[in-house]
Amino acid sequence: MLSKIRGVKGAVIVLLILALLAFVFSSIFNSTSSRKGSIKKPKSQVEKATEFTKEGELHILSTENDTVVSIDIELATDQYEIARGMMFRREMGDLEGMLFIMPTEQIQSFWMKNCYLSLDMIFADSKGIIGSAQTYTEPYSMKSLPSEKPSKYVLETKAGFWDKHQIKPGYKMVFNAL
The missing domain is CATH 1.20.5 (Single alpha-helices involved in coiled-coils or other helix-helix interfaces)
Structure with a gap:
């Protein structure tokens, strides 16, 4: 047994x-x-969220109101989109960007956590007047990257955009959503 x-x-x-x-x-x-x-x-949620989706156009104007450059933009307007930003993006076109529309005009500060790309961050006040920029940011850095002046808008573009288009404080951002 x-x-x-x-x-x-x-x-x-x-x-x-x-x-x-x-x-x-x-x-x-x-x-x-x-x-x-x-x-x-099927694409994961992260992969879907990292694809560029054109939601508007933005023009940067010189102090003489001449168009310096025009780009396609994605908008970050709510708390989730603002917090996520450009995280996990592996590519970005030369004439693409993400425009953050912040809830209040104040000193804004960003970091590069989970960002694979080096970026230029261009800060503008509630009238769209550019006050400062953080250029050639370091991917993955937890270092705080603040604006020099109170800002309502923050435009993130591929690193080198600021220099390539010779943008300066005092220039203006004008955008329209689709």
């Missing part, structure tokens, strides 16, 4: 081990085949 119980217990253990091995091999096979492209995975 005892040998029968051992035999049944042994058989159960062997079956459990075989089932576990089948699961492991099936998981390995599925992940390998999806990497080869035979199975297309």
Whole structure:
């Protein structure tokens, strides 16, 4: 009788081990085949949230009201969008940006947590007048990057935008949402 119980217990253990091995091999096979492209995975929430979506246009005007540069923008207007910002973005076009519309005009401060790209941050007051910028920011940095003057708007662009377009304090941002 005892040998029968051992035999049944042994058989159960062997079956459990075989089932576990089948699961492991099936998981390995599925992940390998999806990497080869035979199975297309749906985009994750992070991937969807990191794609550029044109929500408006922004023009930077010189002190003589000449257009210096025009870009497509995404808007960050609520607490979630402002907190998330450009985190997890892996690419950005030369004429794309994110415009943060802050709830109040005050000294604004940003950091680069979870930001893969170096950015230029351009700060403007409630009239759109540019007061200062933080350029060539360091990706992943937790260092505070404040505006020099109270700001209502913050435009984030690819690093080098400020220099390339020779933007200066006193220039003006004008934007329209789609």
